[in-house]
Structure formats: C-alpha cells, structure tokens
Amino acid sequence: MILGQSSSSRIVSHAVLVTGAIIMAFPFLWMILASLTPQSEIFDGSLLPTPTLHGAIDNYGTALSAIPLLRFMANGFVVCLAILVLQIAIAIPCGYALAKLSFPGRPILLVGVLLGLLVPVQIPTIPIYIALAKSGLLDSYAALVLPWIISVFAIFLFRQFFVTFPDEVLDAARLDGFSELSIAWRIMLPAAWPAVVSFSIFSIVAHWNDLYWPMVVITNPDMMTASLGIAYFRQAGEGAGNVGALMAGGVLVTAPLVSFFLLMQKHFIRGLVLGRH
Amino acid sequence: MALANDIPLSSLAPNTAGSYRPARAQAQAGIILSVPATLLLVALVIGPAILVFFLSFTNASLGLAGIQFIGVANYTRMLTDPGFAQSLRNTALYVAVVVPTAIGWGLLVAVLIARSRFAVLYRTAYFLPVAASLVALATAWEAILHPSLGFANTLLQLLGASPVRFLSDPATAIYALAAIGVWQLVGFNMILFLAGLSTIPEELYEAATIDGADRGLKRFLLVTWPMLAPVTVFVTVMTIIRAFSVFETVAVLTQGGPMKSTSVVLYTFYEEGFRFFRVGYASAISVSFFVFVTFLSLVQMRVSERRARWKANGGQ
Numbered sequence: 001m002i003l004g005q006s007s008s009s010r011i012v013s014h015a016v017l018v019t020g021a022i023i024m025a026f027p028f029l030w031m032i033l034a035s036l037t038p039q040s041e042i043f044d045g046s047l048l049p050t051p052t053l054h055g056a057i058d059n060y061g062t063a064l065s066a067i068p069l070l071r072f073m074a075n076g077f078v079v080c081l082a083i084l085v086l087q088i089a090i091a092i093p094c095g096y097a098l099a100k101l102s103f104p105g106r107p108i109l110l111v112g113v114l115l116g117l118l119v120p121v122q123i124p125t126i127p128i129y130i131a132l133a134k135s136g137l138l139d140s141y142a143a144l145v146l147p148w149i150i151s152v153f154a155i156f157l158f159r160q161f162f163v164t165f166p167d168e169v170l171d172a173a174r175l176d177g178f179s180e181l182s183i184a185w186r187i188m189l190p191a192a193w194p195a196v197v198s199f200s201i202f203s204i205v206a207h208w209n210d211l212y213w214p215m216v217v218i219t220n221p222d223m224m225t226a227s228l229g230i231a232y233f234r235q236a237g238e239g240a241g242n243v244g245a246l247m248a249g250g251v252l253v254t255a256p257l258v259s260f261f262l263l264m265q266k267h268f269i270r271g272l273v274l275g276r277h
Numbered sequence: 278m279a280l281a282n283d284i285p286l287s288s289l290a291p292n293t294a295g296s297y298r299p300a301r302a303q304a305q306a307g308i309i310l311s312v313p314a315t316l317l318l319v320a321l322v323i324g325p326a327i328l329v330f331f332l333s334f335t336n337a338s339l340g341l342a343g344i345q346f347i348g349v350a351n352y353t354r355m356l357t358d359p360g361f362a363q364s365l366r367n368t369a370l371y372v373a374v375v376v377p378t379a380i381g382w383g384l385l386v387a388v389l390i391a392r393s394r395f396a397v398l399y400r401t402a403y404f405l406p407v408a409a410s411l412v413a414l415a416t417a418w419e420a421i422l423h424p425s426l427g428f429a430n431t432l433l434q435l436l437g438a439s440p441v442r443f444l445s446d447p448a449t450a451i452y453a454l455a456a457i458g459v460w461q462l463v464g465f466n467m468i469l470f471l472a473g474l475s476t477i478p479e480e481l482y483e484a485a486t487i488d489g490a491d492r493g494l495k496r497f498l499l500v501t502w503p504m505l506a507p508v509t510v511f512v513t514v515m516t517i518i519r520a521f522s523v524f525e526t527v528a529v530l531t532q533g534g535p536m537k538s539t540s541v542v543l544y545t546f547y548e549e550g551f552r553f554f555r556v557g558y559a560s561a562i563s564v565s566f567f568v569f570v571t572f573l574s575l576v577q578m579r580v581s582e583r584r585a586r587w588k589a590n591g592g593q
Binding site for chain 2: 009013014016017020021023024025026027028030031034042043044045046047048090091093094096097098101102103104105106109112113115116118119120122123124125126127128129130133146147149150152155179180181184205208209211212215216226227228230231234243246247249250251253254257258261262265268269272273
C-alpha cells in the first residue's frame with residue numbers, strides 16, 4: 001500500500017491507469033484495424049477504420065506480394081540469430097576466463113570490457129563502415145552481423161554470473177578430465193541459463209527493431225531487415241501511400257516479438273531492463 | 278580472526294581457481310578462451326572509438342584519400358554552424374519535453390499500479406511499446422496524426438477544435454515526435470520505479486501512519502519519494518540519454534523536416550557521416566556525443582556511490 005485508500009481515490013486512480021493504458025495500446029489497436037480495412041476507407045472521416053474481409057485480403061496480400069515482406073523478415077531472422085549465436089559463443093568462454101582463471105592480461109581485459117560498456121553503439125560505426133565499404137562488404141549479411149558479434153555487455157553479465165559459481169564444482173570437473181573449454185560449455189553455460197535467456201531477449205529485440213545500422217550499410221531491398229523494410233516500404237516502391245498494406249506489414253513485423261512478450265512477460269521485462277542498464 | 282583461520286591456505290593463493298590444474302596450464306587456457314573476445318573488442322569497439330577520436334581532427338571523407346590534420350576545425354565548425362545549433366536546440370527541446378513527462382508519468386503509473394488488483398494487466402499494457410518495433414508503430418502514429426483525416430484530427434473536430442498538422446507543421450512536428458517518444462519510454466520507467474517501490478520496507482509506511490501521514494500525498498512525500506531517490510536519479514540519467522539519442526522516429530517520419538524543425542543530433546550525425554560522407558565532421562559530432570553520455574553516466578555513478586557511502590555510515 002503506497003497511498004492510503006478510499007473508494008473515491010481508488011476510482012480516480014483506476015481512471016488514470018485505464019486512460020494511460022488505452023493511450024499505450026491504441027496505436028496497436030489502430031494498426032490492426034487499419035490493416036484489415038480497404039485502403040480507400042481508412043481515411044474516410046470516421047473515427048476508427050472499419051475492417052472488412054476483402055480489405056484484409058487486399059492489404060495482407062499487398063504486404064506479402066508487392067513488397068517482399070517475407071524476405072525482409074527472413075533477413076531479420078537470419079541476422080538476429082547469427083548475431084545472438086556468435087555473441088554467446090564469444091562471450092561465454094571470455095566471461096568464464098575473466099571470472100575463474102588467472103592469466104596474464106586479465107586485469108587489462110577487464111578494464112577494456114568496462115570501458116567498452118561506456119561506448120555508445122554509434123561511436124565505432126564510422127570506421128567500421130569505411131572498413132566494410134573498402135572490402136566490398138556493404139549490402140551483405142556480413143555487414144549486418146559482424147559489427148555486433150562482440151557484446152561487452154554479455155561478457156560483463158556472464159562474468160558477474162560466473163564469479164559466484166562454486167570453485168569446488170570446477171575442481172571436481174577438472175579431476176574428471178574436463179578441459180577448460182568443455183567446462184565453459186558443459187558446466188558454465190547451463191549454470192548461466194537465466195542470464196543467457198535475459199541476454200538473448202535483449203539482443204533479439206535490439207537487433208530485430210534496429211533501424212540505424214541497416215540504414216547505414218544496406219541499400220539493396222533484397223538485403224533489408226524487417227525494420228528497414230517497413231521504413232523503405234513507407235516511402236518507396238509499390239507500398240508508398242498504401243496505408244492499409246503498410247499497417248499489415250507493421251502487424252506482421254511486430255507480431256513475433258509482441259506475442260513472445262505476452263507469453264513470457266517476466267523474462268522479457270528482466271531481459272530488457274537488464275540490457276539497458 | 279577466527280574466521281580467517283578457518284579459510285584453507287590454498288584459497289589465499291593468487292589462483293582464483295583450485296589447484297587441480299597447474300598455474301601455467303590455467304594461464305594458457307585463460308588466454309585461449311579470451312583471445313577471440315579480446316581481438317574483437319579491439320577491432321570492433323575500442324580501436325574504432327580511438328580512430329574516431331583521431332578522425333575528428335582531420336578533414337577525412339569516405340575514401341580517406343588526401344586526409345589532412347586540421348586541428349580543432351571540426352569542433353569550431355560544430356559550435357558555429359547554424360545547422361548544428363538548430364539540431365542541438367531541437368534535441369534540447371525534445372529532451373525537455375520527453376524527460377519530465379516520461380519520468381513523471383512512469384512514476385505515477387508505478388505508484389498507482391503497486392496497489393491495484395489489475396497490476397499485471399496494466400503492466401502489460403504499459404510495457405507493450407517497449408517490446409514492439411518502433412519503426413512499425415511510428416508509421417501507425419503517423420497515420421493517427423494524419424494532418425486532416427487521422428484519428429487525432431477527427432477527434433479534435435468532433436470536439437469543435439480546428440485540425441492540427443502535427444508532423445507537417447514546423448511549429449508542432451518536434452512535439453509530435455516527443456509525444457511518440459514519451460509513449461515509448463513510460464513503460465520502461467514504470468518497471469524501474471516498480472522495482473524501486475518493492476524495496477521500500479512496509480514498516481516505514483506504518484511509522485508514517487503513526488506520525489499522522491496516513492494517506493495520499495503526505496505519505497508519498499514523507500516516505501515514497503525520498504526512498505525512491507536513487508532509482509529516480511538512475512531513471513533520469515537513462516531517460517536523458519535515451520531522449521538525447523532519438524533517431525528512429527525522425528529517420529522514418531520526418532527526415533529532419535519540415536524546415537529542419539526535427540533535425541536532431543544523432544540524425545545530423547547520420548546525415549553528415551553516411552549521406553554526405555563528411556567523416557571528420559561526423560566524427561567530431563560523435564566524440565561530443567560520447568563525452569556527453571559518459572559525463573552523465575559518471576554523474577549517476579557518483580551520486581549512487583555517495584548515497585551508498587552515506588547509507589553505510591548509518592544514514593537511513
């Protein structure tokens with residue numbers, strides 16, 4: 001109980017919360033309604049678009065055929081998955097070494113990781129762009145994936161998780177003949193599972209929704225990710241001016257993450273809050 | 278002292294791991310496991326960041342051919358260029374609207390939700406914008422804010438007001454973008470405040486009741502607000518950084534227009550660096566951005582450190 005309760009203050013507080021919740025959910029609702037409404041009837045002066053079956057077929061048909069929306073989403077999926085797998089493959093061994101092994105250069109590496117946490121993601125992008133342009137890699141999956149495969153946040157997160165792991169278990173594993181690499185993969189990775197789940201959600205949401213980097217390195221529509229595809233669809237090609245189809249595209253691009261969020265809210269919130277700290 | 282005697286000697290050795298693997302083998306394994314990350318950290322984060330710092334003192338363009346050292350000319354240009362001054366003003370205006378609104382609203386929702394029976398439902402609704410694709414939802418906002426026939430203007434006309442050309446009027450465009458920014462940030466701030474609220478001990482509220490602050494605003498001012506101070510500092514810094522980094526809505530909806538009224542710092546950086554390929558100048562912008570963000574993070578760290586020390590010394 002944060003405030004005292006009386007029935008009138010309760011009603012006011014519900015009214016405030018409900019109004020806000022409607023504002024939060026309204027763009028989603030409008031996007032869904034407009035995606036089901038014939039293009040000519042969306043802006044006909046009525047307050048809300050009125051869905052019809054043939055409007056729905058038209059809009060989703062255009063979104064899937066006239067613009068390569070499935071291609072955009074497949075690109076986005078491949079890119080997110082590649083980034084995530086590489087980020088974890090690189091961060092888990094490093095986090096383990098930083099937490100549990102003593103080796104020359106460890107303090108410097110730890111300082112490097114902490115410094116890396118301070119660098120906003122846009123800062124290194126100019127030199128990386130020049131390097132990609134000079135090696136002819138623009139407009140490729142490599143350009144979309146490579147700059148993000150090192151996550152200092154993941155290294156730091158996993159390291160923090162591993163520090164408290166009991167040394168006795170590691171020693172027992174070493175006695176059983178485990179190599180350090182197999183300890184990292186077969187003992188530490190499963191132990192860090194909650195952190196891995198949180199980080200995965202953060203990473204996938206960040207890269208699925210990212211517009212900045214795809215906008216920098218991609219000009220060929222065949223290579224566009226979901227977010228860039230929607231932005232491109234809005235102002236170019238067959239979709240320009242077709243709000244109904246644009247909203248259908250928006251629904252398709254938004255649906256995967258929002259349904260995941262509704263299914264596993266707790267993990268989602270933990271992942272996103274952790275990631276932006 | 279008794280405690281220290283209980284610790285086996287081996288754990289005082291410099292090795293953090295046990296003694297079942299010789300130190301040299303362990304050092305070797307440590308290097309092998311951390312080499313990929315180290316190389317990539319240097320190649321993709323720290324190296325490029327240092328390079329950007331040097332590039333900011335040059336007249337570099339995309340090809341880097343004929344690159345010359347020009348001292349602080351890029352920085353003086355930044356300070357004197359009316360275009361950049363405009364984008365700083367726009368960004369400041371955006372931040373000035375978004376930060377207090379997104380924090381105040383987030384706090385209000387958190388305080389009200391904490392005692393609601395429908396907490397989970399409300400939390401879902403408010404967090405929805407954080408999880409969704411901002412690009413897709415920005416296009417929905419654009420249609421809702423359509424200059425003549427959108428939902429917002431239909432509603433205004435029903436209420437007898439005249440229509441507003443939200444995103445296409447230079448006088449209102451930055452505020453329309455700020456409204457979308459607030460919409461996207463409230464849920465995130467709400468979650469952070471909810472976490473903060475859950476750490477306030479119930480006894481403090483009981484004590485406040487005895488002191489006569491038994492409900493409403495009095496309770497809030499006496500207990501909740503002071504106890505939330507560290508979270509509030511953190512949320513404020515986060516929100517300033519996020520608002521200062523506004524990019525997506527500008528890139529998708531206005532491209533800095535109409536009449537430069539929504540050109541903001543990161544969008545200007547993007548245009549200078551990747552459209553006009555003025556690499557040196559764009560580097561100077563990004564170095565300044567980095568300094569600003571780091572300064573804010575350090576302020577936040579100082580404040581929470583000071584508070585922790587005060588607590589450790591017997592503060593509340």
